[in-house]
Amino acid sequence: MTQQPRNGRAPSVKDVAAAAGVSLGTVSNVLNRPGVVSATTRERVERAMAELGFVRNESARQLRAGTSRALAYVMLDGGNPFFQDVAEGIEIAADAADLSLFVCNSGGRAERESKHLDRLVQQRVQGILITPVDPDAPHLADIARRGIPFVMVDRLSDAGGHCSVAVDDVLGGRIAVEHLIDRGHERVAFVGGPESIGQVRERYQGAREVWEEFGKPAGDLIHLPTEALTVSEGRSAGERLAGLPSRRRPTAAFCANDLLALGLLQHAVTAGLRVPDDLAIVGFDDIDFAAAAAVPLTSVRQPRQELGRTAARLVLDEATNPDHVHEQATFVPALVARASTGTVRR
Amino acid sequence: MTQQPRNGRAPSVKDVAAAAGVSLGTVSNVLNRPGVVSATTRERVERAMAELGFVRNESARQLRAGTSRALAYVMLDGGNPFFQDVAEGIEIAADAADLSLFVCNSGGRAERESKHLDRLVQQRVQGILITPVDPDAPHLADIARRGIPFVMVDRLSDAGGHCSVAVDDVLGGRIAVEHLIDRGHERVAFVGGPESIGQVRERYQGAREVWEEFGKPAGDLIHLPTEALTVSEGRSAGERLAGLPSRRRPTAAFCANDLLALGLLQHAVTAGLRVPDDLAIVGFDDIDFAAAAAVPLTSVRQPRQELGRTAARLVLDEATNPDHVHEQATFVPALVARASTGTVRR
DNA sequence: CACCACGAATGAAACATTTCAACCACGTCT
């Protein structure tokens, strides 16, 4: 790629056409329908493009086409590896469809989410994937109303006005607590919050359901609320837990996600509690760091990449298939038992 | 935002102009220079925009402007929280400048990196930040040659044809190993690889330098090579380490990054080695998970967000300031001592 | 030889926005 000194402006098809001594339409044909142009001129045009260092101007294409060649994913928490893995799954699918992927991060704040969405609508992205702060927020409805292909990720939509992919969180909660009951635990903590987060509510609900079905007293499933789903909140929940007198202290904790679980685990070890003997711990998501913890963490596995791939598939279908019907894809979570819950008690 | 049923095409300035009974230039003025238009017409136009649900078409703006309102960061490993934090720093700065940020992930593969770059050039992004797979790859030089503002992140550029921000990795290696020497260790492993990664080479070099300066025998600084900087590679290095007869086994390990260190830590614990008594561990990057490990990890801290913010500042300067001069920003790493290196030995 | 068919190349229109010179009332100053 030889290149003349930059004279300010990037070369356009027009420049290429002039250099190759053909019309501008022909250059476009070389680019988009190489079949219809004769071998000799095609070659000449290609040489001209190489010499000038020509690169298609994507904005102009978009303007003409009316839509961009990009998808977007607005994630809830960039610091949580779970969402990174979901994003990776989406990217794989986007790549296969030769689309770019905008990855945005709302960080759990509604106004940032809204700002991102505004930008994405302006960019005329082909479709939007989102794990929303609040699935009922009006700015989400706006997107759907605009007719932009739209998929909710890791959150089921009740309304059904759009596609969604998610894991059955209630079931996930059931699996986790059933595992603990199996292990002989009679007093269990649920660590998680805030309740405004749907995932938290549902995992807790599953926990309560199975607890009750096994005939355990409701008072022995203790809710330890947190302000967020982060490592440091997990640590602070650990402090509260370790502070309880040992006869009232739960022998096991089910955490709403792995970050909490890792924080809890860390504090427990610091405070001299043995895991799993004094305190068994179950997390949720099965992020890579869960297995890598010094006491490897039992966790409820979600098919993270697959969640992303499926979501991308759905949004692409909505974008391209005229008789697309909205679909709620549900995945089944699975328990991955590791050292943090040990073996049967007593 | 009332909205007429979607008739296929999103409303344009022209539609707004018609609805408000003004010329299209006036609508543009309302958008871009609200001051010059009278209050009454402005109001009328704004109402029309709201009624039609008008949203600026970013591609058309870009086409006209010649450049997009976006930056891009191509990161080396999306699975490493370190780069996520750098990206967050960049995003903060981009946000402040009211620019979008494309976050791409090369995953360490040169051809993916190249593909991303192609796309970004097509998009006419205002600037590109990148932590490259190979800083000498020809496709990077192409970018710079094109005159696109360009900053290398976490890698110093020797050539000086562009800006770069990085931490002094040699110094980081020195700090880590000096800390271990302070703690009384006489046999230390350097865990890291492949050597094609500049960061690995330099951290190792720093380690060797200080080891030699303290007059330790070169043979007692043992290189444990890895194939990548991941948790699972750390684990496998741990296997090799734990397999050594205890009289030849190093009493401390300096890992080229925290992911390796966490993997190593995990295996060490599994294999029954006490940390730090049997094996002290130092990581690099000080990612959040380092502090959250069950044996909190001593690590060499890089100012991760600041790295990103500075990089963004430089790329914006190159994009907007006509007498920009390339700058190599270097940060000083700092040791964060935690439990994994304990106190003085013996 | 005239006509047609056909492959190849062309030129103009369209996409949505921004900018800028021109224009128009209307009031003010001389």
Add this chain to the structure above:
DNA sequence: AGACGTGGTTGAAATGTTTCATTCGTGGTG
């Protein structure tokens, strides 16, 4: 009264690409 500003608005041009109807030229056919 005429000139001059001035605040507000307009219309056209320009950005780079794609598409599509048109044209051109050539070789074959009747």
